[in-house]
Amino acid sequence: MKRICLSTGALCLLLLLFVEPALALERSGVVFKIFQFPPDRIPRIDGKADDWEIVPKDYIIGIDQLADTVGGRGTNYNRADLDVQVRVGWVKGLNQLYFLYEASDDYWDFAKTDLHNDIFELVVDGDLSGGPFIKHMHPFLKNPEEAHTSFHGVHAQNYHIFTPSEGKDWTMVWGCQPWIKELPFANAAQAFNFRPGQSGRFILEFWITPFDYAPADGPDQAVISKLRESALIGMSWSILDYDDEKAERFKAFWNLSHKTTMYGNASDLCAFRLMPLEPALRKPIDAQWSFKVVDTVRRLVAFQDESSGEINSWKWDFGDGTTSTERHPQHSYQKGGEFTVTLWIEGSTGKARRAKVWDLVLK
Numbered sequence: 183m184k185r186i187c188l189s190t191g192a193l194c195l196l197l198l199l200f201v202e203p204a205l206a207l208e209r210s211g212v213v214f215k216i217f218q219f220p221p222d223r224i225p226r227i228d229g230k231a232d233d234w235e236i237v238p239k240d241y242i243i244g245i246d247q248l249a250d251t252v253g254g255r256g257t258n259y260n261r262a263d264l265d266v267q268v269r270v271g272w273v274k275g276l277n278q279l280y281f282l283y284e285a286s287d288d289y290w291d292f293a294k295t296d297l298h299n300d301i302f303e304l305v306v307d308g309d310l311s312g313g314p315f316i317k318h319m320h321p322f323l324k325n326p327e328e329a330h331t332s333f334h335g336v337h338a339q340n341y342h343i344f345t346p347s348e349g350k351d352w353t354m355v356w357g358c359q360p361w362i363k364e365l366p367f368a369n370a371a372q373a374f375n376f377r378p379g380q381s382g383r384f385i386l387e388f389w390i391t392p393f394d395y396a397p398a399d400g401p402d403q404a405v406i407s408k409l410r411e412s413a414l415i416g417m418s419w420s421i422l423d424y425d426d427e428k429a430e431r432f433k434a435f436w437n438l439s440h441k442t443t444m445y446g447n448a449s450d451l452c453a454f455r456l457m458p459l460e461p462a463l464r465k466p467i468d469a470q471w472s473f474k475v476v477d478t479v480r481r482l483v484a485f486q487d488e489s490s491g492e493i494n495s496w497k498w499d500f501g502d503g504t505t506s507t508e509r510h511p512q513h514s515y516q517k518g519g520e521f522t523v524t525l526w527i528e529g530s531t532g533k534a535r536r537a538k539v540w541d542l543v544l545k
């Protein structure tokens with residue numbers, strides 16, 4: 183999103199408020215949360231929900247948030263007919279979105295090989311590009327097939343996930359890039375013990391990769407969305423509840439966005455925030471840093487403190503016998519070599535250090 187700041191700070195703030203993405207998306211003012219898993223607690227894709235117990239309750243999105251925008255029920259849900267809970271997670275540094283989908287249905291419809299199947303339809307716009315992305319909604323190409331390979335699902339993606347899938351791929355990608363449903367871009371596992379037409383409880387655990395650009399011809403030129411802490415992404419889902427094998431179509435379309443066209447227009451998605459680690463999962467103090475060689479001739483290196491916690495003092499050892507107490511120092515090395523650089527930090531909650539051995543090599 184482009185933000186234009188004119189003269190004064192106040193005006194700039196006003197403009198920032200005015201273009202806040204959450205306001206432009208569907209369900210104005212509502213921001214759902216995406217839980218950050220610590221790197222040593224990444225969910226295991228096995229259809230078991232135990233690794234999601236660390237997700238606080240206020241992250242759970244239930245059927246009370248959904249509206250049937252096609253079948254006419256509005257927000258009058260009936261938990262005996264269908265009940266669902268969704269949790270969404272991410273891991274800082276991995277551009278993947280994790281999901282736990284838990285549902286109970288009075289009639290699980292999955293005997294057929296075609297689109298007639300209970301479906302969890304998921305739409306993701308990783309860079310908030312907004313706008314239409316399904317071929318039928320192309321702004322000027324009136325023949326959808328002409329828009330297929332250049333447009334369909336390219337800047338935002340739509341998954342029709344079969345719940346359950348039996349003798350069928352786990353999902354249909356409603357786009358020109360079916361390759362995104364396989365490893366290394368996605369993985370899924372389900373658990374259930376009912377037969378078609380029966381009621382019961384269903385668990386689906388999966389992750390997908392969001393794409394800013396997902397072309398038809400495969401991953402070589404694709405651009406994966408970069409997931410950044412505290413950033414917003416666009417997302418919605420709907421549950422297509424088929425409750426009769428003989429019926430022509432689904433009975434209800436339980437939609438998180440309350441606008442049906444979210445299936446093909448990313449401006450109708452909801453805002454989701456990639457949350458920081460919950461305080462209970464954070465180390466009270468943790469040292470981290472990065473560096474950039476600014477000038478190879480002068481061997482000038484800029485160091486950036488990226489530590490977390492309440493920190494009062496920094497001490498850098500540049501590995502050449504010199505030190506600094508600045509937070510983000512620059513340092514010019516007198517000669518080349520392989521350097522071990524260490525940052526020590528201290529604060530009210532303790533102290534920590536981070537050394538990097540031979541990451542910095544200068545000629």
Ligand SMILES: [Ca+2]
Pocket residue numbers: 225226227228229230231232233387
């Ligand atoms: Ca699991």
Ligand SMILES: [Ca+2]
Pocket residue numbers: 263264287288289423424425
């Ligand atoms: Ca049902």
Ligand SMILES: [Ca+2]
Pocket residue numbers: 287288289290291300423424425
């Ligand atoms: Ca059903």
